Amino acid sequence: MAGLLSGGALPLFSFRGIAVRLHWSFALLPAYVLYSDLHDGDAWGSIAMHLGMVGITFACVVLHEFGHALTARRYGIGTKSITLLPIGGVAALERMPEEPRQEFWITVAGPAVNLAIALLAVLLMAALGLTAFFTDLFLGGASAFTNLLLFLAAINVWLFLFNLIPAFPMDGGRILRSALALRMPRVKATRIAANLGRAVAIGGMAYGLLQGEPMLALVGFFVFTAAGAEARQAEQREGLRGITVEQVMRTLFWSTGASTTVRQAAQQLLQGGDKAVVVVGLDGQPQGVLHKRDIIHAVEAGHADLRLVDLPPRTAPVIAPHDDAHECVQRMLQSGLPLLPVVQDRRLVGVLELENLDEYLKLRRAQGGAEVSSGMS
Numbered sequence: 001m002a003g004l005l006s007g008g009a010l011p012l013f014s015f016r017g018i019a020v021r022l023h024w025s026f027a028l029l030p031a032y033v034l035y036s037d038l039h040d041g042d043a044w045g046s047i048a049m050h051l052g053m054v055g056i057t058f059a060c061v062v063l064h065e066f067g068h069a070l071t072a073r074r075y076g077i078g079t080k081s082i083t084l085l086p087i088g089g090v091a092a093l094e095r096m097p098e099e100p101r102q103e104f105w106i107t108v109a110g111p112a113v114n115l116a117i118a119l120l121a122v123l124l125m126a127a128l129g130l131t132a133f134f135t136d137l138f139l140g141g142a143s144a145f146t147n148l149l150l151f152l153a154a155i156n157v158w159l160f161l162f163n164l165i166p167a168f169p170m171d172g173g174r175i176l177r178s179a180l181a182l183r184m185p186r187v188k189a190t191r192i193a194a195n196l197g198r199a200v201a202i203g204g205m206a207y208g209l210l211q212g213e214p215m216l217a218l219v220g221f222f223v224f225t226a227a228g229a230e231a232r233q234a235e236q237r238e239g240l241r242g243i244t245v246e247q248v249m250r251t252l253f254w255s256t257g258a259s260t261t262v263r264q265a266a267q268q269l270l271q272g273g274d275k276a277v278v279v280v281g282l283d284g285q286p287q288g289v290l291h292k293r294d295i296i297h298a299v300e301a302g303h304a305d306l307r308l309v310d311l312p313p314r315t316a317p318v319i320a321p322h323d324d325a326h327e328c329v330q331r332m333l334q335s336g337l338p339l340l341p342v343v344q345d346r347r348l349v350g351v352l353e354l355e356n357l358d359e360y361l362k363l364r365r366a367q368g369g370a371e372v373s374s375g376m377s
């Protein structure tokens, strides 16, 4: 879903340093409600009520995502943002912990929030008095407040159950993966959870299309794609165990001096730049990393004559050739940078980059496969 999320999003508010944003496609949801209500000839009063229900539902979705995000924080994992899509919310955690117990608690915290809201609504209804409640309900004229509580209870029970469907990477699937990972390797656990997730997703898509539930079909589609991507990623990370940075680093890369101007860097970018450039000080030590888009933005902002060191470059954790590749990838993901500079004897000797890792693993697998087949013949 990362690709989908990179588009425009409207910042709504921030809580505990986590920005909540509305993805542009979210507008499709109220538009769809409005369209189908007008099509059915509903009164404006009930249209407003339906839109209000959408608003309340997504407020509960935001609380669910904060359940994940704030639990992750307890394990030292930050959350970049929470984005609302028409099909639900996504909390962009810096990383998912590889420790099954931590993943379990972070995942369970989301649905637990919905269960808590539902229980609270039921308790409030009980406190209002069951007699009054049933009189209201059966004699018509149920108060707006009772209706609101009923809706809150119902929608949160639904959110709770829906998220627990074991379709990885939905919450239920993650809980399953973490439970399996307690007794088997994480890659195998992920593969099982992802296959089940894809099967459930196909069922959901088929049901959604046949029964005319476009939202369900859409959710099924995203679950299907995301399950495959996560399974591949887990396999990739696992393949890096026991490998040093030196084995997978790129020794041909783009670097430039700290006194290079933005204009010169833009020229270098055109002549064959990379996704990012390592900015090197006079002492040969890396000063930081600049994204390609940082340079383009600086040109757009009229800062072409500024030196790169004054932009300034983003601070990058420095790693060494003999460091563990698996651990360094975790650090790279936390930093949010596309690559990390590798330094040996105070000299920049390479960069570690995700794409290159992917190629390394593919080649290694291809070579491994060739060995097996030659051994068989």
Ligand SMILES: [Zn+2]
Residues within 6 Å of the ligand: 064, 065, 068, 110, 111, 163, 171
């Ligand atoms: Zn969740």
